[in-house]
Amino acid sequence: MAVALTPPAREALLPVPGVKLGIACAGIRKADRKDLLLMTLAEGAVTAGLFTRNRFCAAPVQVCREHLTAGAPMRAIVVNTGNANAGTGERGLADARAICTEAARLTGVDAQQVLPFSTGVIMEPLPVERVLRGLPQCVTDLRGDNWLSAAEAIMTTDTVPKAASRRLRMGGREVTLTGIAKGAGMIHPDMATMLAFVATDAAMPAGLLRGMLAHACEQSFNAVTVDGDTSTNDSFVLAATGVSGARVEREDGAEYRALRDALTDLAVQLAQAIVRDGEGATKFITLRVEQGRSREECRKVAFAIAHSPLVKTAFFAGDPNPGRILAAVGYAGIDDLEVDSIELYLDEVRVATRGGRDPAYREPDGKRVMQRDEICVRVVLGRGSAAATVWTCDLSHEYVTINAEYRT
Amino acid sequence: MAVALTPPAREALLPVPGVKLGIACAGIRKADRKDLLLMTLAEGAVTAGLFTRNRFCAAPVQVCREHLTAGAPMRAIVVNTGNANAGTGERGLADARAICTEAARLTGVDAQQVLPFSTGVIMEPLPVERVLRGLPQCVTDLRGDNWLSAAEAIMTTDTVPKAASRRLRMGGREVTLTGIAKGAGMIHPDMATMLAFVATDAAMPAGLLRGMLAHACEQSFNAVTVDGDTSTNDSFVLAATGVSGARVEREDGAEYRALRDALTDLAVQLAQAIVRDGEGATKFITLRVEQGRSREECRKVAFAIAHSPLVKTAFFAGDPNPGRILAAVGYAGIDDLEVDSIELYLDEVRVATRGGRDPAYREPDGKRVMQRDEICVRVVLGRGSAAATVWTCDLSHEYVTINAEYRT
Numbered sequence: 078m079a080v081a082l083t084p085p086a087r088e089a090l091l092p093v094p095g096v097k098l099g100i101a102c103a104g105i106r107k108a109d110r111k112d113l114l115l116m117t118l119a120e121g122a123v124t125a126g127l128f129t130r131n132r133f134c135a136a137p138v139q140v141c142r143e144h145l146t147a148g149a150p151m152r153a154i155v156v157n158t159g160n161a162n163a164g165t166g167e168r169g170l171a172d173a174r175a176i177c178t179e180a181a182r183l184t185g186v187d188a189q190q191v192l193p194f195s196t197g198v199i200m201e202p203l204p205v206e207r208v209l210r211g212l213p214q215c216v217t218d219l220r221g222d223n224w225l226s227a228a229e230a231i232m233t234t235d236t237v238p239k240a241a242s243r244r245l246r247m248g249g250r251e252v253t254l255t256g257i258a259k260g261a262g263m264i265h266p267d268m269a270t271m272l273a274f275v276a277t278d279a280a281m282p283a284g285l286l287r288g289m290l291a292h293a294c295e296q297s298f299n300a301v302t303v304d305g306d307t308s309t310n311d312s313f314v315l316a317a318t319g320v321s322g323a324r325v326e327r328e329d330g331a332e333y334r335a336l337r338d339a340l341t342d343l344a345v346q347l348a349q350a351i352v353r354d355g356e357g358a359t360k361f362i363t364l365r366v367e368q369g370r371s372r373e374e375c376r377k378v379a380f381a382i383a384h385s386p387l388v389k390t391a392f393f394a395g396d397p398n399p400g401r402i403l404a405a406v407g408y409a410g411i412d413d414l415e416v417d418s419i420e421l422y423l424d425e426v427r428v429a430t431r432g433g434r435d436p437a438y439r440e441p442d443g444k445r446v447m448q449r450d451e452i453c454v455r456v457v458l459g460r461g462s463a464a465a466t467v468w469t470c471d472l473s474h475e476y477v478t479i480n481a482e483y484r485t
Numbered sequence: 486m487a488v489a490l491t492p493p494a495r496e497a498l499l500p501v502p503g504v505k506l507g508i509a510c511a512g513i514r515k516a517d518r519k520d521l522l523l524m525t526l527a528e529g530a531v532t533a534g535l536f537t538r539n540r541f542c543a544a545p546v547q548v549c550r551e552h553l554t555a556g557a558p559m560r561a562i563v564v565n566t567g568n569a570n571a572g573t574g575e576r577g578l579a580d581a582r583a584i585c586t587e588a589a590r591l592t593g594v595d596a597q598q599v600l601p602f603s604t605g606v607i608m609e610p611l612p613v614e615r616v617l618r619g620l621p622q623c624v625t626d627l628r629g630d631n632w633l634s635a636a637e638a639i640m641t642t643d644t645v646p647k648a649a650s651r652r653l654r655m656g657g658r659e660v661t662l663t664g665i666a667k668g669a670g671m672i673h674p675d676m677a678t679m680l681a682f683v684a685t686d687a688a689m690p691a692g693l694l695r696g697m698l699a700h701a702c703e704q705s706f707n708a709v710t711v712d713g714d715t716s717t718n719d720s721f722v723l724a725a726t727g728v729s730g731a732r733v734e735r736e737d738g739a740e741y742r743a744l745r746d747a748l749t750d751l752a753v754q755l756a757q758a759i760v761r762d763g764e765g766a767t768k769f770i771t772l773r774v775e776q777g778r779s780r781e782e783c784r785k786v787a788f789a790i791a792h793s794p795l796v797k798t799a800f801f802a803g804d805p806n807p808g809r810i811l812a813a814v815g816y817a818g819i820d821d822l823e824v825d826s827i828e829l830y831l832d833e834v835r836v837a838t839r840g841g842r843d844p845a846y847r848e849p850d851g852k853r854v855m856q857r858d859e860i861c862v863r864v865v866l867g868r869g870s871a872a873a874t875v876w877t878c879d880l881s882h883e884y885v886t887i888n889a890e891y892r893t
Contacts, residue, residue, distance in 0.1 A: 132815040163808065166840050168841070200806075200841070306793050309811075386884070396889070398608075400607025400608030432572065433572050480799065480802075481798045481802035482802065
């Protein structure tokens with residue numbers, strides 16, 4: 078029951094020269110489902126990653142950080158679903174390293190050139206031997222046009238595979254970006270989402286790549302929430318193979334801006350797809366907070382609304398209960414907020430002004446907006462010129478069902 | 486479906502000399518239900534109050550703050566359910582003042598000696614004329630043994646009235662404390678709960694009374710959460726009539742400590758009753774965080790767990806999914822937390838140690854604990870000697886149903 082989200086067409090996902098993807102059914106948690114992905118990167122590729130700030134970060138996240146700081150260029154990415162390899166202690170680390178070693182052996186690179194990722198249940202031992210046994214199948218399957226299968230192979234409670242492409246021209250050359258993402262619950266990224274991988278065939282120094290990744294992440298994955306739970310495995314990785322020959326040299330150039338904007342646009346689409354497919358989601362909610370003193374305070378207000386179970390259940394019910402939204406604004410932690418200057422809109426309908434209900438507000442107008450599948454809540458703080466946007470979904474019976482039955 | 490919570494027996498609620506209570510069915514939201522309470526305090530009573538820190542505090546909360554700072558002693562308390570008179574702007578303030586004026590006229594005191602309270606739907610105009618018309622009925626009904634009806638008259642989505650008494654001897658005299666509280670949703674008190682009123686016939690200067698109230702509040706209402714939503718109307722009021730003749734003079738005396746401990750004990754019982762009757766609650770969860778560097782960081786960790794929808798749905802399912810608890814510990818915002826030193830217990834069963842699953846942990850042991858109605862989650866941080874306890878409940882289908890249908 079994802080909100081206005083359908084699987085991408087296979088042909089809409091553009092191969093990225095220098096990138097190959099191979100998929101396997103490794104039986105990690107369930108039989109006969111795609112659950113293992115190997116992505117290889119051509120020699121010369123540059124890679125950057127952003128990872129969860131959860132202190133209980135998963136074993137593969139720790140190994141990714143090690144490998145990215147060690148300095149050798151990345152040549153392969155391995156992702157399994159069905160088990161997050163998080164809260165697994167020393168054994169989890171050893172398992173993540175064993176996967177890198179085996180993937181390196183099969184693809185002829187060093188273990189330090191492999192990035193491992195896992196997603197699924199937390200705190201259960203990873204059945205590492207199944208991952209190792211599945212890797213040769215992935216190698217056999219390696220192809221450039223395998224992005225849709227790759228998106229399917231990293232799903233957990235996702236109901237729709239999430240993938241998208243962009244194409245632009247840079248310096249007379251054609252440049253491609255294609256990315257995949259997964260995530261539906263435990264979504265309140267603090268750095269990046271559950272898992273997202275974007276590749277491009279543009280060429281770029283590592284420093285520029287990292288800056289571009291951080292910019293895109295801030296606008297996309299760091300602006301969505303499903304349930305306020307920051308995952309142990311959040312990762313957002315960007316690889317630039319350089320195969321197109323189009324090269325980004327300077328942060329203040331037109332090429333950088335064009336590629337950065339295309340990446341941000343793509344990341345926003347993937348991040349929104351995660352919310353649209355949020356566990357049990359029936360509504361897609363945009364929270365727009367304007368006229369704050371800083372972007373940070375606007376985000377605080379937006380996330381307070383987005384995390385309120387009372388607001389989320391009111392959206393599920395299609396009930397215009399703007400008092401719950403105002404209450405969340407009130408406890409967002411902005412100590413000197415003057416409620417008299419605040420306005421609240423549901424799409425085009427102003428429901429509150431000057432600390433209370435808008436005298437012109439009529440309940441049927443609010444009701445009409447709340448029946449929509451996609452709703453924009455706009456809060457005007459009236460105390461500055463900063464703004465922020467956050468996307469979230471409602472809280473439904475289905476959310477409780479999914480999470481009460483997740484492991485059974 | 487409150488967790489191990491039954492209505493108190495009428496005779497278990499001890500009258501407090503100097504306090505009378507009158508109830509009416511004023512038809513504020515629904516016909517033929519008790520929805521209006523008038524409490525009168527004898528001349529000489531001293532009163533203290535703690536109120537929500539939500540910036541969108543309700544109109545009656547603003548009037549209460551005004552009246553308590555104006556300095557005249559309080560002689561009456563009026564509480565209506567069915568409408569919170571919050572987010573109602575200037576008209577809301579005028580309505581709250583009109584109630585004080587009418588209650589004052591009927592009881593022969595000044596309007597500034599009346600504290601008004603409202604609870605119910607936010608951002609709808611208060612039907613103030615129904616409150617005014619109901620007040621004379623309350624006056625006719627005034628009695629000392631009306632505490633159970635008073636607890637019933639302030640309920641909203643509560644399924645069980647919440648009230649309790651304590652009796653102690655102080656300086657050879659018998660002293661009584663009786664209190665009532667309400668609240669089931671929008672419960673994450675930041676100062677006090679939705680509404681709680683405690684009266685005693687001890688005598689005390691206002692300064693000592695305020696200190697005692699703050700102490701009890703911190704240990705009770707400020708340590709519970711149902712859904713993380715801080716209400717616009719939270720209020721916790723303590724009135725001391727002095728009629729018993731037992732007088733508390735000094736903060737460092739045995740009388741102060743005895744009364745403070747009895748009040749704290751009573752407030753904890755009322756606060757826990759709110760959680761036990763939390764919207765849709767099927768489990769009562771105690772979160773005990775130990776060996777932290779400060780009480781504040783222990784509370785942060787406890788509330789991160791208590792507010793995680795993933796943890797709460799796992800409790801609803803009776804599923805020992807300790808990974809979700811560890812993930813919440815990890816994102817609680819303690820930057821230098823070393824996960825290797827953390828231990829996690831479900832009642833008597835240790836499930837995690839040194840950053841991962843306890844090697845001795847067996848799933849049936851966790852499952853056995855999770856089947857219980859009352860469960861203690863104990864997190865040992867291993868980095869200091871501070872501790873904190875927080876109480877919460879699970880997140881069930883019934884929570885979604887209640888809040889999706891609240892206004893219909």
